[in-house]
Amino acid sequence: xxxxxxxxxxxxxxxxxxxxxxxxATVSHPExxxxxxxxxxxxxxxxxxxxxxxLGPIDVAQAKMSGPADRxxxxxxxQPAFMRAMAARADESxxxxxxxxxxxIKAGANAQHLLGKTVAMLGGAMYAQYRLLKAxxxxxxxxxxxxxxxxxxxxxPLTALGMVETMKMEGHKALVHTAAASNLGQMLNKVCIKDxxxxxxxxxxxxxxxxxxxxxxxYVVDSTAPDFxxxxxxxxxxxxxxxxxxxIGGGKLxxxxxxxxxxxxxxxxxxxxxxxxxxxxQVYIYGGLNTGxxxxxxxxxxxxxxxGWLLTPFLMKVGAEAAGKLRQxxxxxxxxxxxxxxxxxxxxAETLNPEIMAGYNRRATGEKYLIxxxxxLS
Amino acid sequence: xxxxxxxxxxxxxxxxxxxxxxxxATVSHPExxxxxxxxxxxxxxxxxxxxxxxLGPIDVAQAKMSGPADRxxxxxxxQPAFMRAMAARADESxxxxxxxxxxxIKAGANAQHLLGKTVAMLGGAMYAQYRLLKAxxxxxxxxxxxxxxxxxxxxxPLTALGMVETMKMEGHKALVHTAAASNLGQMLNKVCIKDxxxxxxxxxxxxxxxxxxxxxxxYVVDSTAPDFxxxxxxxxxxxxxxxxxxxIGGGKLxxxxxxxxxxxxxxxxxxxxxxxxxxxxQVYIYGGLNTGxxxxxxxxxxxxxxxGWLLTPFLMKVGAEAAGKLRQxxxxxxxxxxxxxxxxxxxxAETLNPEIMAGYNRRATGEKYLIxxxxxLS
Numbered sequence: 001x002x003x004x005x006x007x008x009x010x011x012x013x014x015x016x017x018x019x020x021x022x023x024x025a026t027v028s029h030p031e032x033x034x035x036x037x038x039x040x041x042x043x044x045x046x047x048x049x050x051x052x053x054x055l056g057p058i059d060v061a062q063a064k065m066s067g068p069a070d071r072x073x074x075x076x077x078x079q080p081a082f083m084r085a086m087a088a089r090a091d092e093s094x095x096x097x098x099x100x101x102x103x104x105i106k107a108g109a110n111a112q113h114l115l116g117k118t119v120a121m122l123g124g125a126m127y128a129q130y131r132l133l134k135a136x137x138x139x140x141x142x143x144x145x146x147x148x149x150x151x152x153x154x155x156x157p158l159t160a161l162g163m164v165e166t167m168k169m170e171g172h173k174a175l176v177h178t179a180a181a182s183n184l185g186q187m188l189n190k191v192c193i194k195d196x197x198x199x200x201x202x203x204x205x206x207x208x209x210x211x212x213x214x215x216x217x218x219y220v221v222d223s224t225a226p227d228f229x230x231x232x233x234x235x236x237x238x239x240x241x242x243x244x245x246x247x248i249g250g251g252k253l254x255x256x257x258x259x260x261x262x263x264x265x266x267x268x269x270x271x272x273x274x275x276x277x278x279x280x281x282q283v284y285i286y287g288g289l290n291t292g293x294x295x296x297x298x299x300x301x302x303x304x305x306x307x308g309w310l311l312t313p314f315l316m317k318v319g320a321e322a323a324g325k326l327r328q329x330x331x332x333x334x335x336x337x338x339x340x341x342x343x344x345x346x347x348x349a350e351t352l353n354p355e356i357m358a359g360y361n362r363r364a365t366g367e368k369y370l371i372x373x374x375x376x377l378s
Numbered sequence: 379x380x381x382x383x384x385x386x387x388x389x390x391x392x393x394x395x396x397x398x399x400x401x402x403a404t405v406s407h408p409e410x411x412x413x414x415x416x417x418x419x420x421x422x423x424x425x426x427x428x429x430x431x432x433l434g435p436i437d438v439a440q441a442k443m444s445g446p447a448d449r450x451x452x453x454x455x456x457q458p459a460f461m462r463a464m465a466a467r468a469d470e471s472x473x474x475x476x477x478x479x480x481x482x483i484k485a486g487a488n489a490q491h492l493l494g495k496t497v498a499m500l501g502g503a504m505y506a507q508y509r510l511l512k513a514x515x516x517x518x519x520x521x522x523x524x525x526x527x528x529x530x531x532x533x534x535p536l537t538a539l540g541m542v543e544t545m546k547m548e549g550h551k552a553l554v555h556t557a558a559a560s561n562l563g564q565m566l567n568k569v570c571i572k573d574x575x576x577x578x579x580x581x582x583x584x585x586x587x588x589x590x591x592x593x594x595x596x597y598v599v600d601s602t603a604p605d606f607x608x609x610x611x612x613x614x615x616x617x618x619x620x621x622x623x624x625x626i627g628g629g630k631l632x633x634x635x636x637x638x639x640x641x642x643x644x645x646x647x648x649x650x651x652x653x654x655x656x657x658x659x660q661v662y663i664y665g666g667l668n669t670g671x672x673x674x675x676x677x678x679x680x681x682x683x684x685x686g687w688l689l690t691p692f693l694m695k696v697g698a699e700a701a702g703k704l705r706q707x708x709x710x711x712x713x714x715x716x717x718x719x720x721x722x723x724x725x726x727a728e729t730l731n732p733e734i735m736a737g738y739n740r741r742a743t744g745e746k747y748l749i750x751x752x753x754x755l756s
Contacts, residue, residue: 053652085677088644089652249676266466274431274467275688288676296672298627298663299463302686310653310680 004028005038005106007129008373009095010348012054016090018083020058022074022352025093029132032108037135039119042147044100044126045340046351046360046369047155048182048247048287054096054127057082060361063354070376074352097126097371101141101150111135120150127348129373139327145334151370152183152340155311157330158323159286160188160338162314163245164197165326169318170282174198176236176244176257179289180220181208181365183340184247189217190337198239202232202253208365223253229260236264244283245309250290254283254306255297262300276301284309289363343367347376382406383416383484385507386751387473388726390432394468396461398436400452400730403471407510412486415513417497420525422478422504423718424729424738424747425533426560426625426665432474432505435460438739441732448754452730475504475749479519479528489513498528505726507751517705523712529748530561530718533689535708536701537664538566538716540692541623542575543704547696548660552576554614554622554635557667558598559586559743561718562625567595568715576617580610580631586743601631607638614642622661623687628668632661632684633675640678654679662687667741721745725754 008024015021032038046054058076067073078086101120107113119138125131141150167175177188180201192199193216200219203209209220219235221228235241242265244257258281265279281300286309296306315323330338343366350356351371360369384406391399410416424432436454445451456464479498485491497516503509519528545553555566558579570577571594578597581587587598597613599606613619620643622635636659643657659678664687674684693701708716721744728734729749738747 255671278691285676286680293633294674294676296674298666298672302664302688303691305683305685307683307685308680313656313681 003031005130008348008377009125009128010054010097010351011093012056012096013093014056014078014086014090016083018078018080020056020076020078022054024071024348024352027128029130032106032111032132034108034110035135036108036132037104037111037114037119037138038106039102039121039131039133039138040105041100041121041126041128041131041373042102042118043151044097044371044373045152045155045342046371047098047152048289048363049155050096050098051361051363053094055357055361056086060354060358063357065352065354070349072349072352074354074357095125095128097128098122098124099152099154100126100131100371101147101153102131103147105130107135114138114140117141118145118147118150120153122154127351127371127373129348129377139331142331142334148342148345148370149334149339153330153334153338154327156184156187156340157338158315158326159184159311160191161326161329162311163188164191164195165318165322166284166309166314167197167243170243172241172243172282174200174239174241174243176200176202176241176283177247178202178223178244178253178257179204179247179287180217181211182247183368186211186215187338189215193217194337198241200232200235200239200241202257211365223256229256232256232260233263236260237267240264242279242281246283246285247287248290249285249288250292250294252295252297254285254294255300257283258300258304258306259297262304273301276303278303280304282306286310341368342370344369345372345375346370348373349376381409383508386726386755387503387506388432388475388729389471390434390474391471392434392456392464392468394461396456396458398434398454398456400432402449402726402730405506407508410484410486410489410510412488413513414486414510415482415489415492415497415516416484417480417499417509417511417516418483419478419499419504419506419509419751420480420496421529422475422749422751423530423533423720424749425476425530426667426741427533428474428476429739429741430666431472433735433739434464438732438736441735443730443732448727450727450730452732452735473503473506475506476500476502477530477532478504478509478749479525479531480509481525483508485513492516492518495519496523496525496528498531500532505729505749505751507726507755517709520709520712526720526723526748527712527717531708531712531716534562534565534718535716536693536704537562537689538569539704539707540689541566542569542573543696543700544662544687544692545575545621548621550619550621550660552578552617552619552621554578554580554619555625556580556601556622556631556635557582557625557665558595559589560625561746564589564593565716567593571595572715576619578610578613578617578619580635589743601634607634610634610638611641614638615645618642620657620659624661624663625665626668627663627666628670628672630673630675632663632672633678635661636678636682636684637675640682651679654681656681658682660684664688719746720748722747723750723753725749726751727754
C-alpha cells in the first residue's frame with residue numbers, strides 16, 4: 001500500500017510557441033522525511049508578487065477557459081515581444097504561490113509535535129491542496145489564529161518591517177512609500193505609527209488618501225493632485241525622508257521623489273554646489289504596477305541611487321537571527337499590526353476563471369484575494 | 379605700500395532676470411599666510427565637469443560678446459524652464475575652473491621650500507591669473523614636467539583610478555565605460571591594461587572605436603552599430619563586467635547596459651527566477667553628455683542599482699591615505715599613463731568668445747582645450 005498523498009497543484013506554463021497555459025495538475029507527495037511535514041493548505045493569498053509568475057505578461061482579456069469545471073485549463077497568447085523575457089521559464093510547468101497556511105496532517109519522526117497544528121509557510125507552490133516542507137521552515141500560529149489569519153504572515157509583514165529596517169541600516173530617518181493605500185501600505189503605516197517613524201504616503205486618489213488618514217497616517221500626498229510636487233516637497237522637508245520604496249516602477253514618480261528630496265535638502269543648504277546637495281537620496285523599486293519605462297530627468301544632483309529591492313535578499317543580508325526577530329514580531333502582532341483582510345475567497349479552479357482573474361489582476365485598493373485550495377472539492 | 383597681487387579671474391554669473399553673464403573680474407590676492415602660497419596659473423583645462431558651472435544651461439549659439447577685446451563681457455539668455463535649477467546660484471558671481479598648474483611666486487613662512495616650483499592644484503577658481511591656496515593642497519610636479527603636463531593631473535587621472543578602485547571595493551571584476559574614447563576614457567584604458575582589468579568600452583562611432591583599439595583596448599562596442607546589443611552582451615559575458623560608469627546619462631544606454639549584464643548573467647543561471655538573476659548589476663552616472671531623461675525599461679530583474687558618482691565624495695570615502703597613494707601614482711606616471719594632450723590653448727578672454735566657446739562646448743573626441751591665463755596679457 002502506498003503512503004503517498006495525492007492532490008491538485010496549480011501550474012503555470014509558458015509554451016515556447018507563445019502561449020500561457022494554466023492548469024491543475026495532480027501531484028503525489030511522499031511520506032514526510034524525519035524532519036519534514038505535510039500540510040493541507042487552507043489559505044494562500046494572491047500577492048502582487050505572485051502575479052508575475054502566475055500570469056506572465058498576458059492580457060487577461062484574451063484568456064480562454066476550457067475543460068471540466070473542476071479541472072479547467074486556461075490559455076492566453078503571449079505577445080512575441082515578451083517572449084525573450086520568458087525564455088528562461090519556457091516549457092517548464094511551474095507551481096505558484098509564495099506563502100500560505102494550513103494544518104499539519106503528517107509529520108516525520110522529529111516533527112511529531114507539529115501534528116494537528118496550524119502553520120504558516122513561505123516557499124512557493126502554495127496554490128495546492130498539499131505542501132510537503134521542512135518543519136524548520138514553518139511558523140506555528142498562535143492559539144486562536146486561523147489559517148486565513150496566518151496566510152499572509154510572511155510577504156507583506158516582513159516587507160513592511162524590512163523597509164523600516166533598511167531605513168535604519170542605511171542611515172535614513174524617515175520613509176516615503178508609493179501605492180501607499182495597498183494592503184502592504186496600510187501595514188507599513190501601522191508599523192511606522194507604532195515605531196514612531198515618519199512616513200510620507202503617496203497615493204493616487206482622494207479615496208486612497210482617506211483610507212490612510214483614517215488609520216492615522218500623518219503625511220499623505222496625492223500624485224494626481226495639481227499641487228502634488230509642492231505637497232510632496234513640504235512633506236519631505238517636514239520629515240527629512242531621504243529613502244523611498246516604490247511599488248509603481250514605471251513613469252516619472254521615482255524621479256519626482258528624488259527631485260523633491262533634492263529640493264527639500266537644498267532648503268537648508270548654505271552654499272551653491274554645481275553637483276547638487278550632498279544629501280544622499282535613495283529610491284528602491286520593489287514592484288511594477290506601471291510596467292512602462294522608468295523616466296528620470298536627473299534634476300536631483302549627483303548624490304542619489306535607484307535600485308531594485310526584494311524581501312529574500314534583504315532577509316539573507318540581515319542574517320538568520322535578525323530575520324527570526326522580525327518573524328516573531330509578526331506572530332506577536334498577527335491580529336493587530338499585521339492583520340490582513342480579504343475581499344474574496346476563491347478555489348483553485350476559480351483562480352483559472354478569466355472573469356475572476358480580471359478581478360485579482362486589477363490589484364485594486366481594498367480588494368485582496370485568498371485562495372482556499374479545499375474550496376469546491378469534496 | 380600694499381603687498382597685494384592683482385589679477386584677472388573669470389566669473390560666471392546667473393542673473394535672476396534670466397541671463398548668464400561671463401566676465402573677467404580684477405581680484406586682489408593678499409600676501410600668503412604662513413601655510414599658504416600664491417601661484418601664477420599657467421595652465422588649466424576645460425573639463426566636461428567645468429562646463430556646467432561655466433555655461434549653465436545656455437544655448438551657446440545665443441551668446442553675445444561685447445566690451446574691449448582684453449576685457450570682454452559675454453551674455454546669453456537662460457530659458458525660464460532652467461531657472462529653477464539655477465536658483466541656488468542666482469545673482470552670485472562664481473569663479474570657475476576645477477584644476478590647474480602653475481609657478482609658486484609667493485610663499486608663507488612655512489612654505490618657502492615651494493617658491494619657484496611648478497605645482498598642480500585642485501579646488502576651483504583656476505581660470506584666473508593667480509590662485510592663493512594652502513601649501514598642503516598642491517602637488518609638486520616632478521622635474522621636467524611643465525604646467526601643461528600637470529594641469530590635468532587631478533580630475534581625469536583620479537577619476538580613472540577611482541573607477542577601478544570602486545570596482546574593487548564593491549566586489550566587481552571588470553568594468554564598462556561609455557563615451558569611452560574621451561580623454562578620460564583613453565586614460566582608463568591605459569590604467570586597465572596596465573593593471574590587468576578587463577574593460578568594455580562603449581563608443582559612438584567607428585572612428586572612436588579605432589582610437590581605442592589603437593591603444594590596445596580589447597573590448598570595444600559601438601552603440602550606433604545595428605548589432606550593438608549582441609556585441610555588448612558578448613563582451614559582458616566574456617569579461618563578467620557588472621559595473622559601468624556612464625558619462626552620457628540621458629537616453630536608454632544605462633538601461634541597455636543593465637539589460638546586457640542581466641542577459642550575460644542568465645547565460646550561466648541554472649534555474650528560472652521570476653525576479654531575474656541574483657547577480658548584482660550597477661551603473662554609475664558620472665556625466666551628462668545627453669541632458670535628456672534617463673529611460674529604464676527595467677528588463678533586468680531586481681538585483682540592480684543606478685546612481686550618481688563623483689570624484690570628491692569617492693576620495694572622502696576612501697580616506698586621506700588611500701587618496702594620497704592614488705595621487706602619488708598620478709605623479710609617478712604623469713608622462714605615460716596619465717599624459718593629456720591638448721588641441722587648443724586659449725586665453726581667459728578667448729574663453730569668453732562665442733566662436734571658441736562653441737568649440738569647447740562641443741566636447742568632441744580628440745579636442746581638449748587648455749586655458750593659459752597668461753596668454754594675451756602683457
